[in-house]
Amino acid sequence: MGDVxxxxxxxxEFESDSVxxxxxxGIRTPKLFQALGERRVPLAAxxxxxxxxxxxxxxVLRAVPRAGADPLIEAAAGQLKDAYDPYRLVLPAERETLAEYYADELRGLLTESGPADRHLVAAPSGPLQFKAYDGKAFFDGASxxxxxxxxxxxxxxxxxxxxxxxxxDLGGVEWRSPDVLEGHLRLVPRHSANEHPAPPDQDPAAVVFGLGYGPVHESLPFAAAVLAAVRGRRPGAGVSSAAARRDPADIAERIRHLGELHEAGLVTDEEFSFKKAELLTEL
Incomplete structure (x- = not known):
């Protein structure tokens, strides 16, 4: 089509095989859209x-993605407000005839339906990070x-x-919107038999959100990127030794935090010694 x-x-922008x-x-544009920048959506999605x-x-012109085709939509799990829906295009009512023309043209090019067997829309690129209420989350593509x-x-x-x-080691990601109570991001182990995990504020595999912490435009792209990496992992593939090796500066920072805990009496001498030795083995 080639039109905009x-x-x-x-x-x-309508192309032969994608949109x-x-x-x-702009200042009035939802922050999630600004964070996404642009997205190429294959017609197959x-x-x-x-x-x-x-x-x-x-x-409102809206494209309806297939289930499982977009990691962002899969991670959102139906929690996005209409204003944050990246597949909605809002137009003045006087452009309805033009919008109807494009809707008909685009609809005529769609040939797929039902759940997709893989992600067809690219996830937000990394490295990504955001501040939650109880910690900071980082994702470098490998961990x-x-x-x-x-x-x-x-x-x-x-x-x-x-x-x-x-x-x-992961099997999925659980994202609960920061727009509701008890919002959080939890990592789901690849082989988990625990149907009743600890509350997010007690679970070391989760970070919790709060007012100003873990906003949608930061935490949802993060969750989508992790989910895409999990889904795209080849069976039996592991993390390369280069990716698994820790940054010495990061290890030093973690030991410093551990020392502060020890001084505050939140960890015992034995716990401090054990955890410090464990961190040093990661160098």
Missing amino acids: LAGFHAAW LIRYER LEDVTLTPGRRGTV VRFRWFWTGASTAKWKAGDQSFPVA
């Missing part, structure tokens, strides 16, 4: 296109790390120490 349809906060969605960076009346003299904060982390998390989870 511009709406509020985004523009869709390139470019998001604006879509199963329908709808056009419906919007609010205040607008119409996820949680570094706990003095002011928010529970005693259980401090005693467990900062955490590192190779992608090869």
Whole structure:
């Protein structure tokens, strides 16, 4: 098709095998869209296109992704508000006829339906990081790390120490929106028989959100990137020795935090010695 349809906060560029969605960076544009920048959505990732009346003299053109085709949508698990939906294009009502034309044209190019057997839309690229209420989360493509904060982390998390989870050991990601109570990001082990994990604030495999911590535009792309890495992992593939090797500066920082815990009486002498020796073996 090769045409461009511009709406509020985004523009869709129609190509023969995909739709390139470019998001604006204006002050009124949702921060999630600004964080995404642009996304190329293969037509094979879509199963329908709808056009419906919007609010205040607008119409809404929406592409409907197939289940499992987009890691961002899979990680969101239906929790995104309409304003954050990256597949919605809001247009003035006077452009309804034009929007209907593009909807019909695009709909005629779609040939796939039902769940996708793999991700077809690229995940946000890394490295990624964000601040949660009780710690900071990092993802470098090979592993996820949680570094706990003095002011928010529970005693259980401090005693467990900062955490590192190779992608090869993970089976999924659980994201609960920071827009609701008990929002969090939890890593699901690859082989987990525990159907009732500890509450997120006590679970060393989870970080919890709070007011201003773990916002959607930071934590959801993070969750999507981790989920895409987990889904894209080849059976039996592990993390390379180069990726598994820890940064000495990071180890030193973790030992420093451990020392602060020890001085505060939150870990015993034995726990401090054991954990310090364990960290040193990662160098």
